[in-house]
Amino acid sequence: MTRSLADIQRDFAAMLRADQSPGGRAAIYHNNRRANFRKALALTYPVTARIVGDDFFARLSLDYLEQHPSRGGDLHHVGTRFAEFLATGFAAPSSAFGYLADLAKLEWAWAEALLCADASPLSIEALATFEPTAWPRLRFTLHPSVALIRSPWPILTIFDEHRREQPAVVSLDAGGECVVVLRRAQCVEAHRLTAQEHQLWVALAAGQCLQEALDALLRHLEENHAVGEFALREALARLFMLDAVTAVNTA
Amino acid sequence: MPKGWQADSAPLRAGVGLRGVHHAEWDARPACGWLEAHAENYFADGGPLPALLESLHRDYPLSLHGVGLGLGGCEPLDRDHLARLAALVHRHQPEVVSEHLCWGQAEGVHFNDLLPLPFTEETLALLCDRIDLLQSTLGRSVLVEHLASYLSFPESTLDEAQFLSELTQRTGCGLLLDLNNLHVNSVNHGLDPQIFLRALPAAAIGEIHLAGHTLVHLDGETVLIDTHGSAVDEAVWALYRDALRLIGPRPTLIEWDTDIPSLEVLLAEAARADDERVRVEWSTPGSTVAQIDS
Numbered sequence: 001m002t003r004s005l006a007d008i009q010r011d012f013a014a015m016l017r018a019d020q021s022p023g024g025r026a027a028i029y030h031n032n033r034r035a036n037f038r039k040a041l042a043l044t045y046p047v048t049a050r051i052v053g054d055d056f057f058a059r060l061s062l063d064y065l066e067q068h069p070s071r072g073g074d075l076h077h078v079g080t081r082f083a084e085f086l087a088t089g090f091a092a093p094s095s096a097f098g099y100l101a102d103l104a105k106l107e108w109a110w111a112e113a114l115l116c117a118d119a120s121p122l123s124i125e126a127l128a129t130f131e132p133t134a135w136p137r138l139r140f141t142l143h144p145s146v147a148l149i150r151s152p153w154p155i156l157t158i159f160d161e162h163r164r165e166q167p168a169v170v171s172l173d174a175g176g177e178c179v180v181v182l183r184r185a186q187c188v189e190a191h192r193l194t195a196q197e198h199q200l201w202v203a204l205a206a207g208q209c210l211q212e213a214l215d216a217l218l219r220h221l222e223e224n225h226a227v228g229e230f231a232l233r234e235a236l237a238r239l240f241m242l243d244a245v246t247a248v249n250t251a
Numbered sequence: 252m253p254k255g256w257q258a259d260s261a262p263l264r265a266g267v268g269l270r271g272v273h274h275a276e277w278d279a280r281p282a283c284g285w286l287e288a289h290a291e292n293y294f295a296d297g298g299p300l301p302a303l304l305e306s307l308h309r310d311y312p313l314s315l316h317g318v319g320l321g322l323g324g325c326e327p328l329d330r331d332h333l334a335r336l337a338a339l340v341h342r343h344q345p346e347v348v349s350e351h352l353c354w355g356q357a358e359g360v361h362f363n364d365l366l367p368l369p370f371t372e373e374t375l376a377l378l379c380d381r382i383d384l385l386q387s388t389l390g391r392s393v394l395v396e397h398l399a400s401y402l403s404f405p406e407s408t409l410d411e412a413q414f415l416s417e418l419t420q421r422t423g424c425g426l427l428l429d430l431n432n433l434h435v436n437s438v439n440h441g442l443d444p445q446i447f448l449r450a451l452p453a454a455a456i457g458e459i460h461l462a463g464h465t466l467v468h469l470d471g472e473t474v475l476i477d478t479h480g481s482a483v484d485e486a487v488w489a490l491y492r493d494a495l496r497l498i499g500p501r502p503t504l505i506e507w508d509t510d511i512p513s514l515e516v517l518l519a520e521a522a523r524a525d526d527e528r529v530r531v532e533w534s535t536p537g538s539t540v541a542q543i544d545s
Contacts, residue, residue: 002406003406004373005323005325005368005369005371005373005374005377006325008369008404008406009324009325009354009357009366010357012357012366013357013358013360013362016362017360023470024469024470025401025402025439025469025474026401026402027469028401028469028474028476029364029366029401029402032364033362033363033364036363036364037363040363069360069361070360070361070362070363071359071360071361072319072329072331072332072356072361073291073318073319073320073321073329073332073355073356073361073363074291074294074319074332074335075291075319075363076291076294078363113298114295114298114299114300115294115295115296115297115298115300116295116296116297116298117296117297118296118297118298119297144296144297145298183298186298186299186302187299
């Protein structure tokens with residue numbers, strides 16, 4: 001009996017999706033699918049792959065493929081849900097690899113920042129065009145590449161170390177880090193933010209005006225009985241220095 | 252002008268595939284006939300990748316070679332993927348655009364591989380519709396590449412060369428002749444590559460690919476895998492000389508995708524392709540040196 005093209009592709013797809021390798025020549029396709037997926041994932045998550053090692057990364061990749069198979073012909077997207085997958089797999093705070101999900105978030109932000117739209121950064125002088133009375137109502141448009149990550153682990157230190165040839169040992173007890181990933185002059189960069197800066201950036205990225213962002217920040221400081229004050233001027237200067245702002249308005 | 256190429260743009264000198272690991276090495280603009288980029292690698296809304304492609308295209312003819320559209324899939328084509336390809340082609344205006352005669356997804360899952368098709372009237376009709384859609388979306392004719400394969404289908408009723416010939420006649424598309432694929436298939440399926448070469452519509456062939464393969468032993472038989480991970484095999488160079496004699500020179504590309512060597516090694520392979528072409532031209536009676544058939 002002759003199969004239709006749809007039948008042939010359905011049978012072939014079932015063979016490719018089966019856990020068990022079919023053996024023989026069909027196994028070449030069965031292997032290729034898994035190898036292509038793993039290579040694409042490792043290109044997006046080079047630091048994660050390096051830290052866990054080839055064998056473990058291959059296992060992670062197989063499990064991830066099972067749960068989140070590729071949905072399109074552009075391999076840039078295969079890693080879309082890897083951080084989420086790792087967060088579920090290593091959720092227990094006692095897990096030795098608990099930081100992996102946050103590291104993967106950083107790597108995903110890095111990969112996304114490489115591909116996002118272009119936008120020209122604004123210099124801080126742009127603020128001078130607004131009356132000081134208008135400042136509380138200012139809203140900022142951040143560069144499309146800006147991604148903000150807050151982790152209880154030193155993820156940027158881990159990331160930076162493992163991009164060196166000889167990574168130094170990073171203590172997981174070193175404390176959490178807040179990170180911004182963004183693209184400047186066509187290069188992707190990651191920078192450490194203070195917890196307060198991070199909160200300000202998150203509020204501004206969400207479209208809050210400066211007054212709303214500051215109110216939330218001060219409320220948060222009070223609730224946490226934190227002492228000291230927030231250096232707004234410095235935080236704004238840094239925002240512009242990192243080329244993170246592409247538009248300011250009072251709308 | 253070879254099929255598929257924009258007016259007077261076809262390079263006689265061989266080119267190489269543009270790969271991420273070599274991006275920095277291209278800054279020095281080494282001599283090379285042309286570049287072929289995998290279209291999907293440059294699917295980006297902005298940033299350094301399209302900028303690099305734009306800058307390289309100022310100095311080299313450019314081909315965009317799609318690997319992810321899955322023209323022969325029974326499910327509807329991914330319109331978003333097609334739109335991204337069209338936007339890329341629109342932005343860069345490459346000299347030539349190509350895709351593969353394969354399928355890649357079922358039930359919403361993409362296998363990210365070039366999966367083989369049976370050679371039947373049903374496949375032919377589907378591919379013709381899809382190539383028509385692709386060509387009308389891009390507003391230009393494209394080249395389509397035949398696959399290297401490890402399985403064949405008992406359902407096939409046409410031979411591959413006949414199938415390809417029909418496809419070009421019905422859609423006006425051109426062919427991308429991959430001589431490594433041809434060699435791999437001739438070993439894997441016991442076919443005679445000479446018969447295949449002679450049965451192809453020579454005028455439709457707009458480009459030639461050369462690449463390396465890997466030999467494995469599976470259940471006591473020898474199987475060649477199209478890995479693009481080594482130098483071009485001597486058997487493939489021999490097929491290249493045959494193709495030059497039979498169909499004449501065509502824009503030729505060295506592909507290398509796994510265990511990628513330095514750019515220097517890649518360019519040396521391209522230089523060998525140039526040597527092979529010149530030698531065939533000088534040794535073929537009555538050949539018109541450096542002419543490209545239209």
